[in-house]
Amino acid sequence: MGGPDVFGGGTHMRSATAMRPSRLIFLPGAGLRQLAQQVPDLAIGIIDALVFKARCYSAFAQILGTRSVAQRLVQLLQHLAQAYGVKDERGILVAAAFTHADLAALICATRQWVTVQLGRMQQEGILTNRSGLMVILKPEALARELERGDGR
Numbered sequence: 001m002g003g004p005d006v007f008g009g010g011t012h013m014r015s016a017t018a019m020r021p022s023r024l025i026f027l028p029g030a031g032l033r034q035l036a037q038q039v040p041d042l043a044i045g046i047i048d049a050l051v052f053k054a055r056c057y058s059a060f061a062q063i064l065g066t067r068s069v070a071q072r073l074v075q076l077l078q079h080l081a082q083a084y085g086v087k088d089e090r091g092i093l094v095a096a097a098f099t100h101a102d103l104a105a106l107i108c109a110t111r112q113w114v115t116v117q118l119g120r121m122q123q124e125g126i127l128t129n130r131s132g133l134m135v136i137l138k139p140e141a142l143a144r145e146l147e148r149g150d151g152r
Helices: 029-038 040-066 069-084 100-107 111-123 139-148
Strands: 085-088 091-094 127-130 133-136
Touching (some): 040 069, 040 100, 069 111, 069 139, 111 127
């Protein structure tokens, strides 16, 4: 979860909610640094995790700064499909649960607006969204949504 001060040296507070029973390991920064020096695969894993986070932050900054709210929602859905997508017989399963409030917070919109837009996309057969699990049924239609960008 840590970053950018993976090895300590800075103060940051994080919170998280487990979606299912989980086991966690806390590694203090100094201990993690020592392990990374001894286990090259761990160091590579840490770098990969930081690259993933940097891509997410960069994508969100780009979305927030250059797109309408409708386009931000579509780009977020595309990003989630790319980052967490698993091929499914119906389309692309986003293998991470997000509430409408989560999605709204990420794109600076209201939960109600996101609910309406996802409902419309579901009615149009672009995606399904039940219990926080989303399947993108028609990725090409999602791409057309981005071009249109009107959030009708």
